[in-house]
Amino acid sequence: MRDYKKLDIWKKAHLLTKQVYKTILPIMPFEERFALTNQLRRSVYSIPLNIVEGCGKNSDKDFAHYLDNALGSAHEVEYTCLLIHELEYISKEIYDSIFNAINEVKAMLISFIKFLRGE
Numbered sequence: 001m002r003d004y005k006k007l008d009i010w011k012k013a014h015l016l017t018k019q020v021y022k023t024i025l026p027i028m029p030f031e032e033r034f035a036l037t038n039q040l041r042r043s044v045y046s047i048p049l050n051i052v053e054g055c056g057k058n059s060d061k062d063f064a065h066y067l068d069n070a071l072g073s074a075h076e077v078e079y080t081c082l083l084i085h086e087l088e089y090i091s092k093e094i095y096d097s098i099f100n101a102i103n104e105v106k107a108m109l110i111s112f113i114k115f116l117r118g119e
Contacts, residue, residue: 001055001056001058002055002063003055004048004051007055008108009051009067009105009112010051012108013048013051013070013105014048016044016077016101016105017044017045017047017048019097019101020040020044020077020098021041023090023097024040024084024089025040025041027089028040028084028089036080039076040080040081043076043077044077046070046076047070047073050066050069050070050073051066051067051070054066060117061116063116064116067109067112067113067116068113071109074102074109075106078099078102078103081095081098081102082099
């Protein structure tokens, strides 16, 4: 078992989650509360949650599977933020900041998955 709090990828995913919660969710329109807002909330916290769950697994293969799930959630966050930006719910500055953070998390996940799979 791994200590997720020691993993840089978990730390970055946790920071991304807090960034979304602090910068995007509070400014979303009320009519999106059960649609885009809820979808973004669930997909962004799914990234660190999958990392945490994978840390509890016994094999690198199982851990990589959960990291794959985290990567899928990161892609979901990326698209949801793009849509939110194009609908003009968030500014370009907020979008650019989130986009950069998402890409950093995605790159770290891909590298870690490749490492675990010996690629």
